[in-house]
Amino acid sequence: MWRFAKLCHPSGFYYRNTADLLCGKTLNVMKEHLKLDRQRLYHFARRKQISPEESTKPRRLLVKLSFAVGSACGVKICSGSISVLCQAHKKTRISGLILEENVNKDPRFDWNQFFTLLWPHIWYLLAAIAGALAVALLNIQIPQVLGNIVNVVAKFARDGSSAMFNEKIKLPVFHLVNLYILQAFFTFIYIYLLSCVGERVATQLKQELFESIMRQDIAFFDKQRTGELVNRLTSDIQDFKSSFKLCISQGFRSVAQIFGCGMSLYLISPQMTGALLFVVPTVIGVGTLLGSLLRKLSREAQAQVAKTTNIGEEAISNIRTVRAFAMEKQECDLFEQEAEKACNLNQRLGLGIGLFQAGTNLFLNGMILGTLYVGGHLVSTSQVTPGDLMSFLVASQTIQRSLAQLSLLFGHMVKGISAGARIFEFINLEPSMPLTGGKTIPHHSLIADVVFNNVTFAYPTRPQQVVLKNFNLHLPAGKTVAIVGSSGNGKSTVAALLERFYDVDKGSISVGGTDIRNLNPSWLRGRAIGFINQEPILFATSIMENIRYGRPSATDNEVIEAAKMANAHEFIESFPEGYSTVVGERGVTVSGGQKQRIAIARALLKNPAILILDEATSALDAESEKIVQSSLDNATRGRTVLVIAHRLSTVQNADLIVVLHDGVIVEMGTHDALKAQRGLYWNLIRQQEVSESMTRNLV
């Protein structure tokens, strides 16, 4: 219970009663019925702004949570009981709803997480801050030394003699040179150390973010656009890193200089200092006011930049489709439009930051003029020396520069904080389906019969459309079962559920007698199941590495054996570079049939007990189909096979053929038995025969 309390809130205390409430039986009921895990439930409660104080009152939390879930589901909830929540779930799919809640439109920057990230580098960071402060201290002394030099010069000018000038001037000049050398040394130290910390932190963030993205559910990728994810990995990390470095280096230095030089000013002339005093609070006040405005604008601009990147990325990665439809101009126009919007937003942001900086500079220059006027008057009445006036001017200019730098930093900080908030938000996303954990079955004892038991499923992004309804299917070990039916009836969904890309809403799927929800998902996908689909994706590396992707520990000989089994060895050997041939991005430099055979070899290398063929030959011409089909015949021997096919001629020899219509099995049997029934299967065969004969006639 205490561990849960800690999970709920970093400080670990607030949620003690909530933990009481959600633990044990209640939590189990919720988890079972609502598919909520603790983290997601907590996140949901947070998104609905249920404050820690409220959550110490269990009943109020529950009522509020029920109302939040209820109103989101369109269910009227009159009491805060768990059973009502469960009823709400029956009417709609709360798991989908919670998923929607996962990505916040306006993420907050988590300072706790930020400091945790910095903690391992604390000594480097402290040393860098100390270096920056040392530079500030040296800068504070410079006006004083310059003042001393001016006083010496003024004295000789008054006396009208240059005797002993060198002796008198030597000491302050020597002091100044020392200050400059030390300043250079400490500048080097803090910039170098800060670069080290900045790069380490950025790399760690990048790794954590990438890991988090990689472990998300497939449903997450159904919703998120690739461009936005890439943007977070690149420009958000870059923005965060540069603003972090700037804030630490210039922030500390500027603040120290403002205070140090402020003290010097006071010591030189309290009257002149008094006039300056009201400037700092004014600048800070205006800065805070403009802050929230610029933050909002910065968020909008960054989101628009992400959108633009996404459009560009999509067009580039699908360049063949773009070219085939002669859509280059439209793509360019769309990109231009979005880039223009991003440009406008960034220009408005620039305008805001520019106005702020220009205003600050104008104000500060006016302040220098005022100082000169008042200072000149004090010198003329001998209340201060010319050296003091010089010191005062240089010190107040140092303050001016520091304030200007702070205002500049302000823009960077705004950008960095919103980039950081988005990065942390994605790092903290908890997938509803873990990648590891659960049982693995030793490969040799895996009796891979597969049973779909009363499965009902709708995609999380489209919860209203139930794709499979009470779907029951038994795939006996070592047999081939084919699923046929017209397009959009849920055939590929069956394969996706068996791979556990999504969890079923109702019912269960078992492999070798074990519910796949209790199996280790990585083992299930990585070892137990092989998957070959219509358009396999190859990586832009060598054929050897592409096949080895099936089992990274495989030796070269094992790779070659798998290629032989997939009828791929011959054509690979015919390439001048053989297995070292690089296939280009997404495998563009090999033909469709060759790509398919490489993919079969890749799947065979796993030696999976179950093989899914999702329209594996439908993209090929008759000639290639024959070769690939013979590779598949090799591949399916001794395995439990699920075939999804459009071309019915390819499944005639299956042990069982299942006809799917609207997510429901309407016919089931062997090819001959189904043909004899003269039902939907027979109709599908006739439709296909008609279209094939029409094609033949056309040719």
Ligand SMILES: Nc1ncnc2c1ncn2[C@@H]1O[C@H](COP(=O)(O)OP(=O)(O)OP(=O)(O)O)[C@@H](O)[C@H]1O
């Ligand atoms: N990721 C997804 N998110 C939401 N809906 C989806 C998703 N994938 C498929 N669907 C929908 O689920 C339904 C079944 O799709 P599925 O791909 O399983 O059909 P299919 O029978 O394999 O079709 P085809 O033969 O054309 O490949 C379709 O209405 C489709 O629009």
